[in-house]
Amino acid sequence: MSTQTSSTIQFPYKRTLGPVISRFFSELTAQRIVGIRSGDRVIVPPMEYDPETGNQLAEDFVEVGPAGTVVSWTWVAEPGKHHPLDRPFAYALIKLDGADTNLLHALDAGSEDAVSTGMRVVPRWRDEPVGRIDDIVAFVPGETPEGPAAGEAQDVQTMDYFSTITYTDVLSPTLERYAASMRAGVIKGQRCPQCNRVFLGRGYCSVDAIILGEEHEEALPDFGVVSNYTIVTPTPYPGQKETEPFARASVVLDGDEMVIAQQQIIGIPVSEIRVGMRVKAQWFPAAERDAAEITSKGWGTVAGFIEGWVHTGEPDEPAEQYMNRVF
Amino acid sequence: MGHEPVAVVGIGQTKHKKRRDDLSIAGLVREAAQRALDDAQMTWSDIDAVVIGKAPDIFEGVMKPELYLADALGGAGKPVFRVHTAGSVGGSTAIVASHLVSSRVHKRVLAVAWEKQSEGNAQFGLGGGKSGSIGAGGAFAPWIRAYIRKSGAPEHIGWQIAVKDRQNALRNPYAHLHLKDISIDKVRESPMMWDPLHFLESCPSSDGAGAIVLTDRAGGEAAAADGRPPAWVLGTSMRSEPSSFNGRDPIRPQAGVDCAWDVYKQAGITDPRRQIDVAELYVPFSWYEPMWLEGHDIAPVGEGWKMVDRGETAFDGSFPVNPSGGVLSSNPIGASGMLRFLEAALQVRGAAGEHQVDGARVALAQAYGAAAQYFAMWAVGSQLPSS
Numbered sequence A: 001m002s003t004q005t006s007s008t009i010q011f012p013y014k015r016t017l018g019p020v021i022s023r024f025f026s027e028l029t030a031q032r033i034v035g036i037r038s039g040d041r042v043i044v045p046p047m048e049y050d051p052e053t054g055n056q057l058a059e060d061f062v063e064v065g066p067a068g069t070v071v072s073w074t075w076v077a078e079p080g081k082h083h084p085l086d087r088p089f090a091y092a093l094i095k096l097d098g099a100d101t102n103l104l105h106a107l108d109a110g111s112e113d114a115v116s117t118g119m120r121v122v123p124r125w126r127d128e129p130v131g132r133i134d135d136i137v138a139f140v141p142g143e144t145p146e147g148p149a150a151g152e153a154q155d156v157q158t159m160d161y162f163s164t165i166t167y168t169d170v171l172s173p174t175l176e177r178y179a180a181s182m183r184a185g186v187i188k189g190q191r192c193p194q195c196n197r198v199f200l201g202r203g204y205c206s207v208d209a210i211i212l213g214e215e216h217e218e219a220l221p222d223f224g225v226v227s228n229y230t231i232v233t234p235t236p237y238p239g240q241k242e243t244e245p246f247a248r249a250s251v252v253l254d255g256d257e258m259v260i261a262q263q264q265i266i267g268i269p270v271s272e273i274r275v276g277m278r279v280k281a282q283w284f285p286a287a288e289r290d291a292a293e294i295t296s297k298g299w300g301t302v303a304g305f306i307e308g309w310v311h312t313g314e315p316d317e318p319a320e321q322y323m324n325r326v327f
Numbered sequence B: 001m002g003h004e005p006v007a008v009v010g011i012g013q014t015k016h017k018k019r020r021d022d023l024s025i026a027g028l029v030r031e032a033a034q035r036a037l038d039d040a041q042m043t044w045s046d047i048d049a050v051v052i053g054k055a056p057d058i059f060e061g062v063m064k065p066e067l068y069l070a071d072a073l074g075g076a077g078k079p080v081f082r083v084h085t086a087g088s089v090g091g092s093t094a095i096v097a098s099h100l101v102s103s104r105v106h107k108r109v110l111a112v113a114w115e116k117q118s119e120g121n122a123q124f125g126l127g128g129g130k131s132g133s134i135g136a137g138g139a140f141a142p143w144i145r146a147y148i149r150k151s152g153a154p155e156h157i158g159w160q161i162a163v164k165d166r167q168n169a170l171r172n173p174y175a176h177l178h179l180k181d182i183s184i185d186k187v188r189e190s191p192m193m194w195d196p197l198h199f200l201e202s203c204p205s206s207d208g209a210g211a212i213v214l215t216d217r218a219g220g221e222a223a224a225a226d227g228r229p230p231a232w233v234l235g236t237s238m239r240s241e242p243s244s245f246n247g248r249d250p251i252r253p254q255a256g257v258d259c260a261w262d263v264y265k266q267a268g269i270t271d272p273r274r275q276i277d278v279a280e281l282y283v284p285f286s287w288y289e290p291m292w293l294e295g296h297d298i299a300p301v302g303e304g305w306k307m308v309d310r311g312e313t314a315f316d317g318s319f320p321v322n323p324s325g326g327v328l329s330s331n332p333i334g335a336s337g338m339l340r341f342l343e344a345a346l347q348v349r350g351a352a353g354e355h356q357v358d359g360a361r362v363a364l365a366q367a368y369g370a371a372a373q374y375f376a377m378w379a380v381g382s383q384l385p386s387s
């Protein structure tokens, strides 16, 4: 059975819309749809430039719709969580009255039988507009828009865009063995038969491009020397939990073959961390070791297995020979 | 039949700012591209192909933005290329565009590189979307410590560069930072962000774009005849190496040395310190100036900081570095390499205005990316190369 690890990345992006899309969204908050004139055509939603030539368009806005005609459509029988509606609906290309281009939007028509090319549709407006394309909740069949009475237009200059994505990694055989070995409290590296360099959970030599397998694996020491470090003053950003300066150190394992980057040094203030300091791994208790941080990007990590590194109390080693070893 | 000579005949950039809240992403790239077209006395329809570069898509959360931007850059019905080589991408974008001309695939190519950092957060992006990101500063700080320790450079070198580049930026109306009262004391007393790097030794976060129009020999000669001298491309190179292997020298990466000598050879340069008049080097953290002077054999190993200390890299020095104000003054990441490349072209065209270096005939531009492992460099000159 192969191990899968999963990770979610999310971020609240903030878009600046520029003069043309700002106007489009501002008008939407008052239940008006505007396009922009480009020669003889009216483009909806409006654009800053002619999409065929790249030429800048004058900001000559034209109100269109709100009713329009379905030009083409496809039925979504089983909507997922990212779809705009939670019941079966159509995605439709809609040519609004007065427009020369088609608008893509959801069409809430109840059943597939109720949808046809050439049918007339109108917006169902959102109760409380926010200045986004889903201020039109969906189009619906007919000639009379649905929703509350139109209010005053808001000045919409930006758009919040909350992005979230979840990745699933299936671990390679190399990483499977690496994770098993780390669970047992042993760091195993792979030694390249050509250049003799050691790599962690990578499965190949990044210098010689030789595939490395189980036969190239050997246990490495879990103690070594701090080769370099930085103390980071954290800046706030969504998801940032650090508030105080924190240190990240690189540790060269004894034998000078493997460097493990971005490690925490435990038990001393960050101001006392120094190059040449001898340290040993502090493993998490066996039951708490966790492979969640291991991904198939070709990088071994000790995160989830080794909590940090503690000073052994031995004398420091000369710094200069180690300082280049950071990653 | 040799390569077609390549001429830079149009140059444009945005006003770089912390937040260009007056523009969409399309508006941002078009501001730079339209200025480059105007400078080249061309219109969108004159362009045969478009090359777009930017750093990781996670910075703005727009995946494959080159698809969204194709028509914004007049690319309908034309070949459009995306380039992505991390921080070096602005330089790589210019080089890819130049190769489309030198190989005679296209005659007139528009290259645009950009970043709109204010839409997201680079610390977040560089930290893989997790808490505790060390950012670029945290990644480079240990190597900077190693350089300082090995070279024996005094700590004021970093402060001096931070001041010099910000003073140069005062000459450049497009630069993001205009720190009129910058001083050594201010740099030294600014917060320690990534020990040993102070806040004012670090680049800002910017929105911005840069664009160039490249054309062939006939196009370059026609522009020159019209009183608009082009910058001629004398040599281009891109090199890379893995970020992590035993024996790597991350302070003076071999890929950077090889990249430089590849360019020097093409440009007929045997003594870069004497034959290059001005250089735009990618210096997001002050200490990278001496590190690249040594990393590209402009100064002997261990001697780069002495060039700085003697004032040779100052605006009026014998080897000016970053007359534009550099990455330390404007950092729209994906565009930052392009800004180096287009500044080098501005200099040899004699079109750099207040930041024009007198007598600049040969200029070097460099950009690097990721773990100091991707390099892009070009040399440009005021004269058509003879070969």
Ligand SMILES: [Zn+2]
Pocket (backbone or CB within 6 Å): A192, A193, A194, A195, A196, A197, A205, A206, A207, A208, A209, A210
């Ligand atoms: Zn090898």
